[in-house]
Amino acid sequence: MKWLLGLVLVLPLAAAGPEAIEKGKAEEKRACVGCHGLRIVHVQRLSRAQWDRELTKMAGWGAPIKDREALLEYLVATYGDDRAVAPIPRSEDASNRKK
Amino acid sequence: MFSRRKWMKVLGAGMSALDGWGQAPLRFPGKRSMLVQNDFPEDLETPAEYLNTWITPNDAFFVRQHLPRPKVDAASWRLKVGGMASNPLTLTLDDLKRMPQVKVPATLECAGNGRANYRPKVPGLQWSKGAMGNAEWRGVRVADLLKRAGAGAGVQYGNFNGADQGVAKTPDFIRSIPMRKLTHEATIVALEMNGAPLPEIHGFPARLIVPGWDGANWVKWVTEMELSAEPSKGFFFATGYRYPKYSPAPGSAVKPEDMEVLEGMAVTSYFAHPAHGATAKKGIPLRLQGVAYGGENRVSRVEISTDGGAKWLDAKLSPQNYPFAWRLFTFDWIPPERGYHVLCSRATDSAGRIQPVECPWNPGGYMYNAIERLGVMVEA
Numbered sequence: 001m002k003w004l005l006g007l008v009l010v011l012p013l014a015a016a017g018p019e020a021i022e023k024g025k026a027e028e029k030r031a032c033v034g035c036h037g038l039r040i041v042h043v044q045r046l047s048r049a050q051w052d053r054e055l056t057k058m059a060g061w062g063a064p065i066k067d068r069e070a071l072l073e074y075l076v077a078t079y080g081d082d083r084a085v086a087p088i089p090r091s092e093d094a095s096n097r098k099k
Numbered sequence: 100m101f102s103r104r105k106w107m108k109v110l111g112a113g114m115s116a117l118d119g120w121g122q123a124p125l126r127f128p129g130k131r132s133m134l135v136q137n138d139f140p141e142d143l144e145t146p147a148e149y150l151n152t153w154i155t156p157n158d159a160f161f162v163r164q165h166l167p168r169p170k171v172d173a174a175s176w177r178l179k180v181g182g183m184a185s186n187p188l189t190l191t192l193d194d195l196k197r198m199p200q201v202k203v204p205a206t207l208e209c210a211g212n213g214r215a216n217y218r219p220k221v222p223g224l225q226w227s228k229g230a231m232g233n234a235e236w237r238g239v240r241v242a243d244l245l246k247r248a249g250a251g252a253g254v255q256y257g258n259f260n261g262a263d264q265g266v267a268k269t270p271d272f273i274r275s276i277p278m279r280k281l282t283h284e285a286t287i288v289a290l291e292m293n294g295a296p297l298p299e300i301h302g303f304p305a306r307l308i309v310p311g312w313d314g315a316n317w318v319k320w321v322t323e324m325e326l327s328a329e330p331s332k333g334f335f336f337a338t339g340y341r342y343p344k345y346s347p348a349p350g351s352a353v354k355p356e357d358m359e360v361l362e363g364m365a366v367t368s369y370f371a372h373p374a375h376g377a378t379a380k381k382g383i384p385l386r387l388q389g390v391a392y393g394g395e396n397r398v399s400r401v402e403i404s405t406d407g408g409a410k411w412l413d414a415k416l417s418p419q420n421y422p423f424a425w426r427l428f429t430f431d432w433i434p435p436e437r438g439y440h441v442l443c444s445r446a447t448d449s450a451g452r453i454q455p456v457e458c459p460w461n462p463g464g465y466m467y468n469a470i471e472r473l474g475v476m477v478e479a
Contacts, residue, residue: 035266037139043225050222062267081220088134088144088225091125095158 016073023067024074031065032058041075045083051075129298131159136224140164141300145229150371150390153419153427154204155232157293162300163209163230165272165335169262169320173304178288182258182326185249192304195290198239203285203308205423206233206392208364210313210340213467219350221464228369228471231392233425236308238289241281244324250278254326257281259307262320274316275330276309280362285310285423288321310423311395313361313465315340336360342465349460364394365468366454368401368428368446375473379434385475387414387432392425393448400447401428407441408456408470414444422449434477442473 016024032038046054051072059065093099125135127143134144141162149159173192180188209230211223224230241257256275265271280286289308290297297303302319309316315335330336341358368391379385391398397420402411417427434440447453458469 035269037137039135040137040142040224043136044222045220046222047219050220054222061265061269085215085225088136088227089125090132090146091127091130091135091143093132094126094128095131096129097131097156097158 183251214464391446
């Protein structure tokens with residue numbers, strides 16, 4: 001029966017479909033970019049518990065999070081610790097040195 | 100100085116251009132092509148190929164910012180030295196320039212350099228190996244400022260604040276440095292970086308240089324040194340940049356009372372060349388290059404292994420041999436046979452510290468210094 005209980009617990013998470021993800025993505029844009037760009041979020045790959053703690057910290061620092069659940073599901077689904085690490089992009093060369 | 104409203108306007112414009120997802124080309128005036136960990140505020144990693152000169156040019160030097168960068172007007176900027184002082188100071192930039200100036204070559208390394216290597220992963224910027232650089236800093240000894248301000252006998256800390264300010268309820272960035280480090284002759288308030296006025300992104304007009312200690316201590320755009328018997332109770336000193344007093348099991352929680360402030364950096368080394376995954380030709384010499392750093396100590400030795408750590412041979416070190424500053428290493432390798440070779444570098448410092456095979460996991464992802472392993476495919 002333990003496996004059944006496990007399945008019941010996991011199903012809602014696995015069921016975070018495209019609509020829920022889009023909702024969380026919109027919430028991220030609304031709640032986070034007032035203070036910082038999103039790359040600092042997107043370079044990270046964290047567990048559900050770690051993302052949860054990050055949201056608590058950010059809310060304490062004034063992030064106007066309204067739909068916390070959607071935001072958490074989106075972060076876990078997109079930037080969870082089981083997701084592949086994305087390469088860090090390079091900027092254009094904007095130095096003043098002679099090339 | 101930019102108001103928050105103005106920053107929001109700039110940010111808003113940037114975000115609409117990027118649609119929030121950074122599709123537009125990334126460009127940071129005055130900087131070479133950098134690894135972009137974040138674009139607002141800018142957190143830029145130095146690509147490994149630039150870790151090949153003793154002095155890291157300003158335009159290739161990494162950037163770490165916690166808070167939006169202030170726009171500081173040099174004419175109205177002041178450095179206040181107060182608190183437990185018999186002669187509190189309010190100094191202009193010219194006042195500082197008229198004081199005796201000293202040059203200090205020192206490596207600046209972010210406490211989280213190498214964080215990307217920790218497993219399980221930890222929150223924070225996922226620096227690889229380029230959150231470090233070496234520069235020649237020039238400015239005024241903090242010891243001279245303490246003397247001039249008449250620091251009281253009971254002073255234990257200098258609590259440093261910069262012109263940057265927290266957005267929303269984000270705490271202000273304040274760091275406390277104990278007197279034993281503040282009075283060291285190499286601890287300075289720098290006005291110049293590599294012979295030029297400090298670039299704005301690196302703290303113009305003045306930043307604290309705390310040689311051998313992690314970058315969080317090197318407060319930028321510094322405006323205030325409060326002399327106190329107590330350290331700051333703010334987040335960025337009392338909670339942030341803390342390291343466990345014992346080695347915790349990877350992924351486990353550590354109680355706040357079991358955490359302590361970071362001070363001197365670990366001994367470490369990194370390859371600048373070749374890159375991981377590079378190819379080489381059998382029998383054709385390949386020069387391995389990189390940097391080695393010992394925090395407050397000198398670098399006394401770098402060894403190289405080209406067989407995954409079975410055998411080690413000494414690398415050649417650059418002549419600069421100072422505490423606080425890195426040394427370059429080179430090793431001429433003739434790839435002996437076709438196949439995949441794992442190259443490793445291992446530094447030892449003057450205190451006898453040596454890089455480990457695996458460094459202790461910690462919740463902040465700080466002080467990563469395990470031996471780097473880099474794969475090269477040798478073709479016939």
